[in-house]
Amino acid sequence: MKVEQLYQALKKSQEARDIYFNKDKDLVFELLESLLLNKERYGYMACPCRLACGDRDNDKDITCPCEYRAPDLEEFGACFCGLYISKALHNNEIESHYIPERRSPEKIF
Numbered sequence: 001m002k003v004e005q006l007y008q009a010l011k012k013s014q015e016a017r018d019i020y021f022n023k024d025k026d027l028v029f030e031l032l033e034s035l036l037l038n039k040e041r042y043g044y045m046a047c048p049c050r051l052a053c054g055d056r057d058n059d060k061d062i063t064c065p066c067e068y069r070a071p072d073l074e075e076f077g078a079c080f081c082g083l084y085i086s087k088a089l090h091n092n093e094i095e096s097h098y099i100p101e102r103r104s105p106e107k108i109f
Contacts, residue, residue: 003032018087019073031083035064049081050103061103068102 007028011021021028034048046052047062061067069079076099077089088094101108 001036003029003036006032006036014084020085020087020090022078022082022085023090024082027082031081047081050101051108058107061107071102072099 007021010032014020031048035045038044038046038048038052042052042054042056042059044056044059045064046059047064047066050062050066052059052062056063065084066079069084072079073084073086076097077086077094078084078096078099080099080101082099085096086094089096
C-alpha cells in the first residue's frame with residue numbers, strides 16, 4: 001500500500017467519527033510512512049512514536065490507532081504522536097497542548 005492510499009482510506013474512515021488528521025500534512029505523511037514501515041517490519045502498524053518490540057500481543061496497545069488515542073483526543077485534542085486531532089482542535093475551538101505518554105513504564109523497552 002502507498003502512503004497516499006493509506007491517507008485516503010484513513011481520512012474517510014476517521015472523519016466519519018469526527019477524528020481528523022493533523023493539519024500539518026508533511027507530519028501526517030511522515031507518520032503514515034513510518035506506520036507502513038512498521039507494518040513491513042512487524043506485520044502490524046505499531047505507533048511510530050513509540051518503541052515496538054515486535055511481539056503483537058505486547059504491542060497491541062500501541063497498534064495504530066492505539067488504545068491511548070481516545071483519551072488523548074478527549075483530554076488534549078490530539079494523540080501522543082500528533083497524527084490524529086479532535087474535531088474541536090480541527091475547528092480551532094481549542095488550543096493544542098503537550099500530550100504526555102500514557103503507556104505504562106513496564107511496556108516501554
